[in-house]
């Protein structure tokens with residue numbers, strides 16, 4: 001055998017080993033802030049770690065068929081309602097998996113570990129304290145994030161009156177908004193910092209996760225807030241992250257595939273990908289459209305919010321195209 005054919009066979013062998021294994025998995029939620037976890041049996045790949053129940057596709061199966069079959073085989077339940085949550089590829093040293101994860105909201109039967117696996121209902125807010133297979137960390141973020149994200153309008157739309165802004169935010173949180181980005185591009189740092197302090201003192205942040213959008217040096221002054229890293233702050237963020245300071249939640253904005261390649265080193269917990277549609281606020285940007293959105297989102301392997309011209313009727317299309325949900329300013333007004 002020549003060197004070249006031996007090399008070719010070696011490469012083929014490596015590629016075969018790298019064949020991606022499709023797996024369906026479920027975040028089964030109970031509507032009271034809990035999700036069902038199963039413990040992988042000790043002798044299996046990633047044995048002993050907690051997982052979202054599910055398993056490999058059988059030949060010819062769709063993700064949905066694999067989901068329903070696996071949950072019946074492993075937990076003895078019949079699933080009635082489910083929606084796509086996230087799809088991601090992870091390369092372990094020994095194998096590559098593509099996890100198709102669904103949120104299961106309605107099922108019949110009492111879940112039992114039919115293969116001897118331990119089960120537990122875990123508080124969604126405590127999920128980060130469990131040991132999961134490495135592939136699962138973006139799934140944990142997706143389970144913890146809502147599907148709607150509010151981005152605050154400019155302060156000028158509240159007549160530059162911080163009291164009016166506070167009232168608006170109180171109403172939104174009372175209506176169920178649980179993730180917001182404090183954008184306010186038209187207010188100076190001193191006013192911005194005061195607003196953050198008022199929000200922290202208001203008790204609103206017990207019900208709503210706050211993402212700041214400022215220079216990371218300013219954001220690092222606050223505990224229990226997330227950081228949104230926009231283009232102008234990427235270098236400053238990298239410098240702070242390199243020193244080991246990192247918030248619990250970090251997001252960034254991306255407008256194209258090329259830009260994603262310059263942002264992925266931030267290892268964001270989630271991404272805002274825009275503009276999906278043409279917007280009045282950014283007339284210079286060409287809309288991605290859902291098809292391109294889906295292609296780029298697929299590469300990100302983390303939760304992605306669709307942004308740009310969204311209204312609540314778009315939520316269904318967003319999910320069909322691989323998004324966690326939608327983000328916007330106007331869709332909440």
Ligand SMILES: Nc1nc2c([nH]c(=O)n2[C@@H]2O[C@H](COP(=O)(O)OP(=O)(O)OP(=O)(O)O)[C@@H](O)[C@H]2O)c(=O)[nH]1
Pocket residue numbers: 023024025044045046050051052053054055056057097099133134135136
């Ligand atoms: N079900 C499930 N599998 C996961 C998760 N995360 C993760 O990396 N995996 C990986 O995806 C693969 C799923 O395989 P599995 O062993 O559960 O599949 P299965 O039930 O069809 O098993 P079998 O083929 O041994 O009967 C494993 O390599 C596992 O480590 C997860 O949250 N749930």
